[in-house]
Amino acid sequence: xxxxxxxxxxxxxxxxxxYLGALRNWVALQHDYECIYCIVDMHAIxxxxxxxxxxxxxxxxxxxxxxxxxxxxxxxxxxxxxxxAHAELAWIFNCVARLGWLNRMTQFKDKAGKNRENASVGLYxxxxxxAADILxxxxxxxxxxEDQKQHLELCRxxxxxFNSDYGVELFPLTEPxxxxxxxxxxSLRDGSKKMSKSDPSENSRINMTDGPDxxxxxxKKAKSDPDLLPGEAKGLEGRPExxxxxxxxxxxxxxxxxEVCSEFEGxxxxxxxxxLTEVAVAVLGPIGDEMARLVADPGYLDGALKDGAERAKxxxxxxxxxxxxxxxxxRP
Ligand code: TRP
Numbered sequence: 001x002x003x004x005x006x007x008x009x010x011x012x013x014x015x016x017x018x019y020l021g022a023l024r025n026w027v028a029l030q031h032d033y034e035c036i037y038c039i040v041d042m043h044a045i046x047x048x049x050x051x052x053x054x055x056x057x058x059x060x061x062x063x064x065x066x067x068x069x070x071x072x073x074x075x076x077x078x079x080x081x082x083x084x085a086h087a088e089l090a091w092i093f094n095c096v097a098r099l100g101w102l103n104r105m106t107q108f109k110d111k112a113g114k115n116r117e118n119a120s121v122g123l124y125x126x127x128x129x130x131a132a133d134i135l136x137x138x139x140x141x142x143x144x145x146e147d148q149k150q151h152l153e154l155c156r157x158x159x160x161x162f163n164s165d166y167g168v169e170l171f172p173l174t175e176p177x178x179x180x181x182x183x184x185x186x187s188l189r190d191g192s193k194k195m196s197k198s199d200p201s202e203n204s205r206i207n208m209t210d211g212p213d214x215x216x217x218x219x220k221k222a223k224s225d226p227d228l229l230p231g232e233a234k235g236l237e238g239r240p241e242x243x244x245x246x247x248x249x250x251x252x253x254x255x256x257x258x259e260v261c262s263e264f265e266g267x268x269x270x271x272x273x274x275x276l277t278e279v280a281v282a283v284l285g286p287i288g289d290e291m292a293r294l295v296a297d298p299g300y301l302d303g304a305l306k307d308g309a310e311r312a313k314x315x316x317x318x319x320x321x322x323x324x325x326x327x328x329x330x331r332p
Contacts, residue, residue: 005139010057015205017185017195027069046123067290078308089132131155188222191240224269231265
């Protein structure tokens with residue numbers, strides 16, 4: 001049987017990159033798989049988070065998942081810290097993973113920056129907690145973007161070493177799920193940088209809660225180039241901003257990049273940007289409205305998360321017990 005697990009951090013606003021790169025794919029999976037989606041608040045605090053921001057951020061991300069079309073009754077949606085087994089399995093994995101493995105993780109190097117001595121131990125052990133998230137449910141598939149592939153490989157290494165050290169077949173070797181035409185949404189101000197919530201420029205991203213005027217303004221300001229639009233996708237080589245905007249249009253309108261190029265062949269950016277604004281407002285408008293409605297009802301969101309955490313525990317606890325027995329812990 002296939003089981004999907006994925007995680008999203010409750011830090012800052014959800015944006016178009018989150019929607020096209022992750023949420024939209026999750027929505028498509030819910031009919032064919034058993035899906036577990038986790039708001040990873042314990043991963044979030046590997047970097048400093050203001051305590052008063054975590055609750056609203058967790059609710060907002062939950063609202064984003066539901067507003068995008070994930071049904072909290074058919075999917076398990078919960079926040080990580082509500083299921084203690086994540087931390088418990090992560091400790092075991094701290095004792096399975098090797099320092100040498102973690103030393104190779106590029107995300108740690110990027111996030112720790114120059115002052116590595118001052119990075120939290122949690123940031124270093126981040127991939128072990130992520131492996132625990134996935135393997136606590138014996139998930140078979142994880143939808144991930146490019147930037148998380150190395151962590152998923154580490155998850156497989158941990159599963160394999162655990163199984164072989166203890167002589168068991170307990171954990172699956174989880175596979176990444178990669179989606180069709182890669183939707184890597186880049187910054188609207190710089191086509192070579194990923195759209196990110198940590199970019200200081202608000203104009204670099206379209207947030208899922210942006211209204212029509214904001215969407216229009218940001219697209220109008222988006223960086224372009226002086227040339228006309230090409231008739232074929234290969235004409236986008238060396239034109240990162242054009243490639244990004246046309247890629248976003250393609251994803252939002254469920255067309256291929258080639259189709260979008262032939263539609264706009266020889267046109268100017270201004271005309272194309274009007275069309276892009278229209279489709280972005282059509283797709284994101286209703287989702288943003290629904291998010292606002294849900295965020296205004298924290299009782300509903302917290303109830304959905306509580307129910308999700310209970311269902312997550314029902315799957316996780318027997319698996320953790322199996323792990324404890326395998327490791328040889330006394331369970332009084
Ligand atoms: N590290 C992921 C990110 O930043 C979030 C995450 C945590 C995750 N645990 C996971 C993703 C398990 C997939 C599976 O995007």
